[in-house]
Amino acid sequence: MNEHTLSLRLERVAAHVPAGARLADIGSDHGYLPVALMRRGAITAAVAGELAATPFHSAQRTVRDNGLETRISVRLANGLAAIEAADEISALTICGMGGETIRDILDSGKARLSGQERLILQPNGGEQPLRQWLMDNGYSILSEEVLRENRFDYEILVAERAGPVSYSPEQLYFGPLQMQARTPAFLLKWQRLLRHKQQTLAHFTQAGAAVPAEKVQDITRQVRWINQLLA
Ligand SMILES: C[S@@+](CC[C@H](N)C(=O)[O-])C[C@H]1O[C@@H](n2cnc3c(N)ncnc32)[C@H](O)[C@@H]1O
DSSP states (O other), X not given: OOSSSOOHHHHHHHHTSOTTEEEEEETOTTOHHHHHHHHTTOEEEEEEEESSHHHHHHHHHHHHHTTOTTTEEEEEOSGXXXXXXXXXXXXXXXXXXXXXXXXXXXXXXXXXXXXXXXXXXXXXXXXXXXXXHHHHTTEEEEEEEEEXXXXXXXXEEEEEEOSOOOOOHHHHHHOHHHHHHOOHHHHHHHHHHHHHHHHHHHHHHHHGGGSOHHHHHHHHHHHHHHHHHHO
C-alpha cells in the first residue's frame, strides 16, 4: 500500500468522501489517504493529523514527495485538536483504530465539530460503543459496510448529524443498516464471531467460578443475539 495504491479498506473509506471535500484525516499515519485523494483530484484541501512523531514525519514526507504542501496541512496534534474552524472541514476520516479510541477522539474534540461534516469511521472492533456515541450525539448512520482484507473483518460507518436518532441495543451491536442489508461479508463476520464466542463460553464453563457472572451473562446474551440474527 502507498499513496498510489490504497488498501481495499482505505479505498472503501475513500469512496465515502464526497467529491470536492475539505478532508481531515485524523490518525493519518503515512498520510496515504489524503494524498491519494488529492492526487486524484477528489478533494480540494486536507488536514492530516497525527499524535505520534514518527507517523507525523512519515505523513510530511508523503505530502512533500507529492508536492502537495500547499494543499495538505500535516499537523502534530491529539485528535480533533488538529482542526480549526478556519479549515472548514466537510469530511472527517478516523480509520484503523479501536472503536472506543475513535469515540474518545470524537467526544473530547466535540467542540471542534461544526455538525456539518460527514464522519467516515473505520473502527477495528468496538463498533457498538462508537454507534452509541453517534446516537447519543444526534448522528444518523447513512451507510455501513463490512469488508474482509488480510483475514480481518473491517467495518466502515458513515454518519452525519441529523437531530435525535434512536437505535435499539441490537442495532447498536450489529449496525442498523447491516442488519437490513445482510450482505455475505456481514453474515460471514458474525458466523466467525459466533464460533469464537461459543468457544469463549466453553472456556468459561471449564474455568467455573473464576469468571464473573456478569461476564458470562454478557457473552451468553451476545451468542443469543447472533443466533437470532443468523437464524
Ligand atoms: C493503525 S494507524 C492507522 C493509520 C491510517 N488511519 C489507516 O487507517 O491506515 C493509527 C494511527 O493513529 C494515530 N493516533 C492514535 N491516536 C491518535 C490521536 N488521539 N490523535 C491523532 N492520531 C492518533 C497513531 O499514531 C497511528 O499513526
